[in-house]
Amino acid sequence: MYYKHTKRVIGALAVSGFLNILLLTSMSYWIFKERSPALYCEQKPVITPKSEAPPLAADESSSQWIRKLQVLPYEQLLKKLKSTTSVENGYSERDLALACLIAFHHFDFARALEGYPYKPQKRVIAYGRRTNGTLALITVYPGLSETHFASIGAFAENELWPQTPKGLFLLLKANESKLQKISLMDSFFLTSEFAAIEPLFRRLDPAVERNEIVAFLLQGDFAMLAKVAEQQRQFGDLSETRRQNVLLEYVQKGSVAAAELLLKIDGAFAAKKLDDHHVLSLLTLLTEKTVQSEQLALALLKGPRSDAVWKMAAQRLYDYAGEGAPENFHYQSALLHFVPSAAESMVVKAQNAQLKGMEKPQVIPEKKVVAVPLAKVSPTKHIAKMSLPTKSKVDSSKGDYLYIVQEGDNLWKLSRKYNVEVDVLRHYNRLSSDNLAPSTAIRIPKR
Secondary structure: OHHHHHHHHHHHHHHHHHHHHHHHHHHHHHHHHOOOHHHHHHOOOOOOOOOOOOOOOOOOOHHHHHHHHHOOOHHHHHHHHHOOOEEEOOEEHHHHHHHHHHHHHOEOHHHHOOOOOOOOOOEEEEEEEOOOOOEEEEEEOOOOOHHHHHHHHHHHHHOOOOEOHHHHHHHHHHOOOHHHHHHHHHHHHOOHHHHHHOHHHHOOOOOOOHHHHHHHHOOOOHHHHHHHHHHHHHHOOOOHHHHHHHHHHHHHOOOHHHHHHHHHHHHHHHHHOOOHHHHHHHHHHOOOOOHHHHHHHHHHHHOOOOHHHHHHHHHHHHHHOOOOOOOOOOHHHHHHHHOHHHHHOOOOOHHHHOOOOOOOOOOOOOOOOOOOOHHHOOHHHHHHHHHOOOHHHOOHHHOEEEEEOOOOOEHHHHHHHHOOOHHHHHHHOOOOOOEOOOOOEEEEEOO
């Protein structure tokens, strides 16, 4: 009986185990059957798309590419020297970038390839039109190898100022930083253009400073500098006349520094030898008061120059003194104001007594003295004649001053100026009042 009971239990357990296995199998089947595709896809290996081959050349034309590179700053163009992207007609981006560096930033292509064999090849490409309607052209340099571009890149990175002499000149004109300007000038001193002009001024004693030479060169343009340098290299003329002509050329271009340097080293030449045209140009530029400019204006005012030079010299002297020039210019008035010693020593002469608009000096004619017998002269009339000094009684051999009255003058001013009593001046010139009319002549007795 015990055996039968055990047999039943074993059979039940076997049936139960079979059912459990069947249940687990069914559940597993339904679980895997209902699984989402996303989870299933994650287990699949990642498939990468095949890389596409780069295009053989850019879509833009050379002219379009140049217009894009033209507006890039200098530093970005240097980076483009490493780009080998093909553009058009066998040129790569670095070829066009180099052309833009040379054309628009004055990159010194010749210095960059020093020591490397290269026979320059030049081709001109039109990349558009300018505002005036003319073709915009740029020069490209084909045939450059990897070695050439490596040399160009090294030169651009290692050289502080890799520009041409023209580029250095333009940077000096535009640069306001004193620190950068010092290093720029050091580089400019090494150019062939400056080396050709410097000996004209270094032979003086004392020699002119380099900064003074650069100062007037920068007030011209580079074409003028290149022309003067080429003439110096060709003829080697270091004479004083050549130096004066160079400075006068820059004066005609409006260089204040050239005018100041000319006065500094050749002041007497400027005052005595220059014609009125050059003198007027100098006076126009010398608006700032210096010892040399004031001396020039005084010398021109005292000299026998034209009315235009006298007027301009007086105008400069009034400006230097901080005074307004009178509306109507009178030479004698300006001379008395700025050079009283010269004006007071003037004797009645035609060349010194002329005013603007007058051809001859005004001279008051003297009346002849008629001798009258003493017996026919009454005592009263004789006393009257003795009490009134007249110009007929002045010894004309001593010489009198002839003064032309200016606006604001009166007898009191002239009395103090020439140390002559007012009554003497009034009676000597037969005046009825102390007021004087401008542009009239007053005779002043010489003491």
